[in-house]
Amino acid sequence: MSFDLHNAVAVVTGAGSGIGRAAAHAFAGRGARVVVTDLDGDRARTVAAELGERGVPAVCDVTSLDDLQTVRKLTLERFGRIDLVMNNVGILAVGPAEAIPLEAWQRVVDVNLLGVVRSNLAFLPHLLERGSGHIVNTASTAGLLPYGFDRLPYTATKHAIVGLSEALALYLRPRGIGVSCLCPAGVATNIVEQISFYGEPAPPRGPDFPVLDARAVGELVADGVAQDRFLILTAPQAADELREHGADIDAYLSRLTKDAP
Numbered sequence: 001m002s003f004d005l006h007n008a009v010a011v012v013t014g015a016g017s018g019i020g021r022a023a024a025h026a027f028a029g030r031g032a033r034v035v036v037t038d039l040d041g042d043r044a045r046t047v048a049a050e051l052g053e054r055g056v057p058a059v060c061d062v063t064s065l066d067d068l069q070t071v072r073k074l075t076l077e078r079f080g081r082i083d084l085v086m087n088n089v090g091i092l093a094v095g096p097a098e099a100i101p102l103e104a105w106q107r108v109v110d111v112n113l114l115g116v117v118r119s120n121l122a123f124l125p126h127l128l129e130r131g132s133g134h135i136v137n138t139a140s141t142a143g144l145l146p147y148g149f150d151r152l153p154y155t156a157t158k159h160a161i162v163g164l165s166e167a168l169a170l171y172l173r174p175r176g177i178g179v180s181c182l183c184p185a186g187v188a189t190n191i192v193e194q195i196s197f198y199g200e201p202a203p204p205r206g207p208d209f210p211v212l213d214a215r216a217v218g219e220l221v222a223d224g225v226a227q228d229r230f231l232i233l234t235a236p237q238a239a240d241e242l243r244e245h246g247a248d249i250d251a252y253l254s255r256l257t258k259d260a261p
Contacts, residue, residue: 001173001176001178001228002226002227002228003083003084003134003178003225003226003228004226005027005030005031005032005084005222005225005226006030006031006032007031007032007033008027008031008032008033008083008084009032009033009035009075009079009081009082009083009084010024010027010032010033010034010035010082010083010084010085010086011034011035011037011071011072011075011082011084011085011086011123012024012027012034012035012036012037012085012086012088013037013038013060013062013086013087013088013089013115013119014037014038014062014088014089014090014138015034015036015037015038015044015047015086015088016036016038016039016040016042016043016044016046016047017038017043017047018187018214019088019138019182019184019187019214019217019218019221020038020086020088020089021036021047021214021218022214022215022216022217022218022219022221023086023088023136023217023218023221023222024036024047024051024055024218025047025050025051025215025218026215026218026219026221026222027084027222027225028051028052028054028055029222030222030226031054032054032083032084033054033055033056033079034048034051034054034055034056035056035057035058035071035074035075035078036048036051036055036056036057036058037057037058037059037060037071038057038059038060039059039060039061039062039089040059041057041059044057044058044059044060045057056074056075056078058070058071058074062087062089062111062115062118062119063110063111063114063115063118064118065118065121065122068118068119068121068122068123069122071122072122072123072126076126081126081130082123082126082127082133083132083133083134084133084134084135084136084225085119085123085127085133085134085135085136086135086136086137086138086221087115087116087119087135087136087137087138088136088138089111089112089115090111090112090138090140090154090157090158090194091107091108091111091112091154091194091195091196092108092151092153092154092194092195092196093105093107093108093151093152093153093154093195093196093198094150094151094154094195094196094197094198094201095150095197095198095199095200095201095202096150096198096199096200096202097149097152098199099198099199099200100152100153100198100199101198104153104196104198105153108153108154108157109153109156109157112153112154112157112158112161113157113160113161113164116137116161116164120135120168123135127172127177128172128175128177131175131176131177132176132177133176133177133178134177134178134179134180134225134228135165135168135172135177135178135179135180136179136180136181136182136221136224136225136232137161137164137165137168137179137180137181137182138161138182138184139158139159139161139162139165139181139182139183140154140155140158140183140184140185141183141184141185141207141209141233141235141238141241142154142155142158143155143157143158143159143160143161143162143183144159144162144183144238144241144242144245145207145238145241145242145245146245146252146253146256147207147256149202150201150202158183161181162181162183165179165180165181165230166181166230169230178225178228179230180221180224180225180228180229180230180231180232181230181231181232182217182220182221182224182232182234183231183232183233183234183238184212184217184233184234185207185209185210185211185212185233185234185235185237185238186209186210186211186212186234186235187211187212187213187214187217187234207237207238207241209234209235209237209238210235210237212234212235216234217234220232220234
């Protein structure tokens with residue numbers, strides 16, 4: 001399946017900055033109308049204004065099913081349908097495994113993973129009723145590879161989102177709905193605002209991926225949606241790492257361990 005973004009109606013969560021903002025711009029640039037949602041209402045309104053007549057702002061907390069259902073209602077009242085949903089909200093708890101408290105784990109799971117679950121509950125019935133549409137879930141290369149030991153709650157939720165997205169693709173594609181999973185590596189965003197730190201920082205251990213501008217990632221997302229690609233990577237090197245990891249996990253982990261500083 002291909003997906004025509006021209007005149008499509010998109011809902012993007014976490015669209016007030018970073019990758020979400022860039023994706024909203026990329027969708028609008030291809031002719032979509034975009035409901036720009038964010039927990040920060042000022043940011044949502046600013047991005048919607050940047051999109052002109054193609055942008056509509058909405059305040060949305062993805063830990064609230066009521067908020068997501070309100071966004072669905074607003075979108076349907078304004079445009080009559082929803083074609084594309086991008087789930088893009090994420091936070092991090094960073095530190096040694098033994099230092100990150102249970103409360104931090106619960107918060108990351110509630111936002112990163114259950115935010116996607118709530119979005120499915122809010123928007124999937126409409127997409128299934130129409131028999132068309134597309135879903136984009138933002139995961140991470142940390143959800144494909146094991147190097148995120150210094151941010152385990154984030155790593156665990158992003159692995160879960162990859163698995164959820166793959167299974168969802170098998171369920172939804174025969175029903176006319178595409179699914180993409182964005183797995184960015186380094187991206188220049190304001191994600192540091194969403195990081196909580198615990199304990200002593202550990203030195204990084206893993207592949208050295210290039211850092212991309214968020215605007216470039218937004219264009220990759222729009223291209224991936226239009227082409228109905230499942231896996232959207234921002235670093236081609238990640239594909240090589242995935243092949244090595246899949247060929248022999250034990251050897252891959254041994255290499256990373258040996259390469260540790």
